[in-house]
Amino acid sequence: NAGVTQTPKFQVLKTGQSMTLQCAQDMNHNSMYWYRQDPGMGLRLIYYSASEGTTDKGEVPNGYNVSRLNKREFSLRLESAAPSQTSVYFCASSEWDSGWGNDEQYFGPGTRLTVT
């Protein structure tokens, strides 16, 4: 089991360029998430997908789009990168446990993005 994988690990973009961050999980989880981590800010939710075919905005969705390609894959797209999007991006997945209603989220290793 690889768990949650993310590509690329590092990326440098110029302002205005576009790119897609890829995320895949092999745990058959229904829910997937994208976060950004900035110094002193903790993790903030960008978008999430409760199940295949659905996506919803999180706390900081502006400047991003997402696609839930299938149950395994959830991609994050920056259409026109800005320096304010310099951050570390984490993908996560989880499965709702009907027994108690909450389950932990499993995180990928992250993508470090710099926009110049």
Added chain:
Amino acid sequence: GDSVTQMEGPVTLSEEAFLTINCTYTATGYPSLFWYVQYPGEGLQLLLKATKADDKGSNKGFEATYRKETTSFHLEKGSVQVSDSAVYFCALSEDSGAGSYQLTFGKGTKLSVIP
């Protein structure tokens, strides 16, 4: 909305010292509470969790008790090791609908343990 407040870091301790990292929360319902740990250059890993009031989560010598009356979930360890050096995040989880639970994180506390 929901929020999590944890003590500011960084925290520097000597090996075998006692660790407490304070965490308090505000939530509308009855959230589950988590501590996640992030080692340098890695993603977050679940350290421990508690799903209802008075539950105690524990793992690897770390403990935290869900205190509803004080809305707190403080992390403790009796004797820290150099290998515990990491960033620790307190988080809460509430139902966002359709079987998906959103995590709300604190800002993180960086712990450095020196030999």
